[in-house]
Amino acid sequence: MRYHPHTPEDVRAMLDAIGVKSVAELFRSIPEPLRLARPLDLPPALDEISLLAELRRLAGRNDTRHPPFAGAGAYPHHVPPVVDQLLLRGELFTAYTPYQPEISQGTLQAIFEWQTFVALLTALDVSNASMYDGATATAEAALMAARITGRHEIVVSEAVHPEYRRVLATYLRAKHDALVTVPFGADGRTDLAALERAVGAATACVIVGYPNFFGIVDALPEAAAIARRAGALTVSVTAEAVALGLLQAPGALGADVAVGTFQSFGNPLSFGGPAPGFFATRDAYVRQMPGRICGATVDTQGRRGFVLTLSTREQHIRREKATSNICTNSGLCALAATIHLALLGRSGLADLARLNHGRARLLRDAMRRAGCDTVFPGPIFNEQVFDVGDAEAVVARLARRGIVAGAPLARWYPDAPRAKGALLCVATELHDPELVELFARETRRAP
């Protein structure tokens, strides 16, 4: 076994030093009846050549030849090879949480840079070191809002990602906080009149997607104004963070907390995980934030350095009174996003965002020519809902061509307008005009 360096002589010498006769003797503190008397029932060991072959076999049973037209919370984007090559620096990817700052300055400075990117893109003051994903970040934002306001009702737009809302419901159930869902209107945006009615003195926060699940740039400023009048916080949820290169930052539109995922930066789809959840808020709430936070300081010689700070919020110190139980987060995924954002930079991010928006409009034009119009008229970023007649049938048919066609809305919104035909599709820098045309053609074809 190449990962076990022990020779029989090593084992002998070590047992002698310990003063026992056998390895089995080291386990004498485990009562005999509790020991396993048989070999584990696992598949037999493989050498590296066989291992690679076996996992290539499994990978080969997944069809990824075309970039998917499904987004819905996981976005196909170009990851420059340099991102992954830097990520494989062993000093970075084989390190643990930076508990010893003197020998973790690389990780710590990178976290500080991540926090800065998140703060800049959301136009909020502070960010933490990352969350598990966008859905749990949303749930943690709701719990934080309840702590800050002392209120226990969470109001969420139905146009927020349905999986995020389900996770929110799971988290809130244990705490007995109430979840109120506000419908969306015919334009695909949150129904503001319904929101106005739902928000009141018990509301801890209002949660709005930005862009929302339908790809639409939702009415965040209006929703934030309604929340503010009621003394509630506003939480914006962004699953497609490339949009923040084009759209006004949530913090500039009234969001008090911005959450979501930066998967779109530097992180592959990987069947939905891992990806870096993000969490940003205003300075005033920093001590109520969940998760690790990195801060700048100086060393004994006055040189700038970084440490994990404000740790008294966390589970290892405050235990049952901690702001969250989160410990390990998505550090390496956040590093991937940080590297990608560094490469893109000011102009690259703006270009990427415009390119995505432009590709989505090419897709819309092609789909309209193919007889499939959009379901919602609201403004979009790079994702939109088309009426394709029978969405599940289109998904099944395109699957035979190796194309992931999109997310049929009826799976989550059986009562939505034109639900049967509604297919949520994304177009990014990976969907060139030829592929877009092919997709529209294939969608139109009668079964």
Added chain:
Amino acid sequence: MTDPAGRKPSTERGDASAASADGATRGLVHEEPLLFEQGARGRTGASLPPAPAGLDPAQEIPAALLRPSLEGLPELSELEVVRHFTRLSTWNHGIDTGFYPLGSCTMKYNPRSSEALARLPGFADLHPLAPPELAQGALELMHQLERALSEIAGFDATTLAPAAGAHGELCGLMIVRAWHASRGNPRKKILVPDTAHGTNPASSALNGYAVVQLASGPDGRLTPEAVRAAMDEDVAAIMITNPNTLGIFEGHVAEIAAIVHARGGLVYGDGANMNALLGVARPGDMGFDVMQYNLHKTFATPHGGGGPGSGPVAVKAALAPFLPLPVVVKEGATYRLVTDARERPQTIGRLREFWGNFGMFVRAWALLREYGPEGVRATGELAVLNANYLRARLRDTFHLPYEADSLHEVVFDDQRQQASGVSTMDVAKALIDHGFHPPTIYFPLVVHGALMIEPTETESKETLDGFVAAMREIAERARTDPEALRAAPLLPFRGRLDETRAARKPVLRWRPGMKVE
């Protein structure tokens, strides 16, 4: 930072005054400013096709919702970005750099074949909503990993959904709550030993449970008497880490489980220390009803300086209906994800978006396939051998607060060094100057000045001998020259950092003109 002409400092060192007080680059250790403190207007490391002509976003999106500028973002060439992160990496200690005996974190070698395999396009480029017929390989892998994890810990079913160990605890306790609720009363309390990780009480509280702390016995183990005294019909579960954070097997676990079960409670296993038991003993055979794994510990998925983790939860059959969604099912020769609660009416629901940290599943499965049953068992045995070897060779030098047998880790303290005014912190920092990552310090809380050492099975005898020599030398220095130890570490890129200052005047992000002095 940006001046009116739009120039940013463009020397390699950037703004030295911002980087450090005496920001000198020495030898091959480079000072490196923040991304935001270098570069020049107009640079980029991106290469993208042009946006389609004539499609201005302002035609569709209201002006108030368009971002006027992305000021503040860096402007760097690809080489500048490569140098930046390469330099940062050299300030870090990873497993690849050297020994990393961080107790309870199981810092073992991260196999490179696992890394290569997780990057296969068939895995990395797979969309979570791909129709199942396009994702059979991923689903088969998940199904096999679920079964293997159930077998290794002795349970009937496993969910891969939780994103990390603490998330797994939350999941497991939600299952506990749902099971009790289905029987009419969710109960109110969770029993947590004083040696537990802080995540245990925090996860309990997040689940709406009150925490009752149990004192461990004089030999470092939980006693049946303590559990019996605390156990009543309001207790939903006891959380036990086995072996515990002292590295000691909870020998009374079966009796304790019986006490808890007799009063209708459940037994939760924190699987953080599962490395000690691999192939040797199974929590499911000791009375545990539910347990979370930490794949980044036991199955060597890289921790990456803070995650991602993966915290699968294994349960006995009675709890299986409550598992979160999705669940992978095999129907004939094909696999499918159950995502609809109507198929699983008792499920606790969704715990995160999509299906779990799939990239970590690939890595863990690759390692398990290479190990096979013998390799899994050898892992547990050699992890315990290494810890006991360190214990035997260091116990004359450092005080051992608990005499009970150690499994995969050993906890010393600083009692013998206190006379010369040297603390565990000083020992830890001195180890850095010897090229080692310090052990976990000041945990578990029941040991004053704890030094918790977990070597793992992937370390050679020579590495352990080197560590022993360093620890002995430090102990000797503590007697002869304690002042020198208190100044450690002297050799890394930065000396001891002022954590008080960081917390009093938090600077949590870069802003133009940022100065930290």
Added chain:
Amino acid sequence: MEIPDELLYTRDHEWARRKGVHVVVGITDFAQDQLGDVVFVELPAVGDPVKKGESFGVVESTKAVSELFAPVSGKVVEVNDPLADAPETINEDPYEEGWLIVVEPADPGELDGLMDAKAYKTFVEEQD
């Protein structure tokens, strides 16, 4: 370690000083020393009620959180706001500049149950 004679003390290491009809509250030299560098204080607002023996705030070092327990029930009439920006004052001058709150006691007789300096000194020595 300093234990001023004129103050009264709790078993949770708060001190109380009579000031006219009011009571000034802080933490002792022993408490600040045990805690280490104070980095953050969370105090009630003027007008908030406090209850004897119950938590009215927290004081934090980088690695520990300590609850603050009221030596007397009543209403907060003054709060040491500058501590928010200079929490180190609690370490530097726990009995004067580092005071925390001023309480208007509901029942000044409650102070009678507290320790005097001599009793507190003995209590602290037993703690060590």
